[in-house]
Amino acid sequence: MTILLRHLERWDKGVKNLQQWAAVQELHRKKIPIAQIARELGMTRNTVKKLIKQKEEPKYTRTTYPSKMEPYLDKIIDWRTLPEYDFNGTRIYRELQKIGYEGSINPLYRALKRIDEQSRSYIPIATVRIETPVGDQAQFDWSPYDMVIGQEIKRVYCFTMILAACRKKAVCFSLTCDGEAIYEAIQELFDDLGGVTLELLIDNPKALVIDNNYQSEEEIRYNPKALLLAAHLGMELNACNCYWPRTKGKVEKPYQYIEEQFIKGNPFKTMEALNFEGKAFINAWNHETHSTTRRIPNEYFETEEKQALLPLPPKRLRFKPLINRIVSNDSYIHINTNQYSLLVDYVAQTIRYRIVYGFRIEVYTGDDQRILTVEAFDGRHGLFKQEEHYAAIAPRASKSIPQIRRDFTRLFENGQRYLDEASHHFQQPTYHARKILELTDLYKPEDLDQVLGYGLAHGLLDIKAIKRLLRDHFFEIISQNKEMSTKMEVREHESELIRNCDYYEIQQEEITL
Known part of the structure; x- marks a missing residue:
């Protein structure tokens, strides 16, 4: 509890510093005197002077401790709330162990307490489908998968x-799920x-929502x-209720289809290839009739x-400043021990x-x-060169004799x-x-060849x-x-038209017989 209070105090201090910095920057832009x-x-x-000199907003970072229970929350909610299950704590614990949960039962009881307090007591199990007007709402979420990328x-x-x-759906894939991602x-x-x-409509990760207590006003x-x-x-x-994924069911449902029809059994060479093929898959799906609306999303x-x-907006919002690098004389930039080529310009x-x-x-x-x-690049000390980056200074012919x-x-x-003859001279x-x-x-190679x-x-x-x-x-x-080649073609054509006189002698012998 003491550690939690310290985290909350440091977070409150971080938010306060951010608010003070923003207020000082705003008033300074309006040319208001420091006093x-x-x-x-x-x-x-x-x-005030210190905050004016600080051109970037104050950063606050804290250590997070992910729960082993987190990946199984959706299943726990179903087993606890759906009429066809309605499992008690020990039964849910046994089911979790079957699918790989290795923690103790205590985190499960804490999760069930929150689910019972925030879900069953206030939200009925029956679900009312909500349809919003066009342009009103989009729903956003993510899900982790273990996939084969580059073997x-x-x-x-x-x-x-x-x-x-x-x-209409859109998708992208990432190796991280932090706030920046x-x-x-x-x-x-x-x-x-x-x-x-x-x-x-969003879930409640700390990157989006700090506190969402359904019981509180x-x-x-x-x-x-x-x-x-x-x-x-x-x-x-618009944050949905904690531990109740049905609120954003429209974005939750496609994950099963994406996993079954696209992810399972499909290895990908690179993350860029995964993103390219994933977007193509979703675009094709958007051309199919939706089972609820009975219309084609696109x-x-x-x-x-x-x-x-x-x-x-014309530009994307970035929260982290870009990192500076000087391009080397051989037109490379160094990033995390690896080198990547740029245009020589x-x-x-x-x-x-x-x-x-x-x-x-x-x-x-x-x-x-x-x-x-x-x-x-995943490894270290790699060199990645694109030949087109050096086209402006590329030699017109190799200097290597072989x-x-x-x-x-x-x-x-x-x-x-030519080489054989030139070797004598x-x-x-x-x-x-x-x-x-x-x-x-x-010159064209074939014309140069004729001159040779x-x-x-x-x-x-x-x-x-x-x-x-x-x-x-x-x-x-x-x-x-060209004239010589044309004459040769004519001669070959004439030779096909000229028939040997022996043909007529053979024909005459056959008639006589």
Whole structure:
């Protein structure tokens, strides 16, 4: 109890500091003198000066102690409240042990006490379905799954959102479910749905709700950051009753379908691949008739709900500042011991980045323009290079002699013959071959090959002679080759039309006989 009180005291102090900081910043922006701010807020002038210099809001972190009972709460509620079960505590404890619960029975009794007090005593078991008008409500939730990602089993969190009226759904996957992931997911899912509803029905995680006591007449205490997010999106938060998932049943129900039809038995190469395929799966599902509304969610959305949604804000709200990095001379940035390439245009510049959902790296310029999105590497000291980032400074031909020979013989039919002949005239025939390869930026390989053939026939092999041929006789060589190929085609065609005279002699003998 003492530890809990200390946590509450520190949390109250953190909220108070945040409120004081926000008030001082607001009054300072209005050009109010420091002495007047101090009088109005009951602070010393030194405190006011300190808060003005503090450009970022105060942070409060606390240690969380997850309960082993948490993953089983939905089942416990069903076993306790549904008429077909109505199990007592010891029976629920035995059922939990069958599905992997390893804790003692005491946390179960505490959970049952809360369920009995907040659910059975105040909410009837029978459920009344509530349908909201278009544009009014979206429901948000998430569920953890153990999935195979890149041949490794990882705990993945599936965030979902559903428009309560048309039942259009959106989904994204994360390796984390902390506050930053939750705030990002809400914005991404609204973005996928194409607009914002007037309210968002949510559960009661600490990232969204600080206190929601159904028995009390006190207002629900929302997390200050969640309120900032709601204001940014232009909607209101609506927390459902604790330990009663039926309130947001529209978003709870799809998880069974997602697990059975998409997650089970499907490994994924990367988290980005999982997100891409997951969104495609949900989009296909949105084109199927909903069993309750008897309408296709996407069609319902386009014809009725789309125009009722609030517009999306131009930028997403970020609570953590971006991290600065200087791009190295070889155009890499270092993030968690790994290196990721950028366009060479950003060499020696200061860029900024953040990691979203525990796996996605987003890189921004100083003016907040996103320039790269890449999946973070799991290991350490990795090097991830995209060749297109170096196209502006890439050499036109390899400097490696073995590679020059391979490229030259692969690209030109006369390549090997040229190298063999040039070896009798030059100390380093690959020098001239590399210079010829560089000309592929200006000429087609097949045209250069014809010029090589002409040069071989006339003993013109060095790069200077090849360039003179290209400058003075290029069109002549190409046209002559075309004429020769055309004549050969005509001759072949004529040879097919000309019939041997022996044919007529054979025919005459057959008639005589």
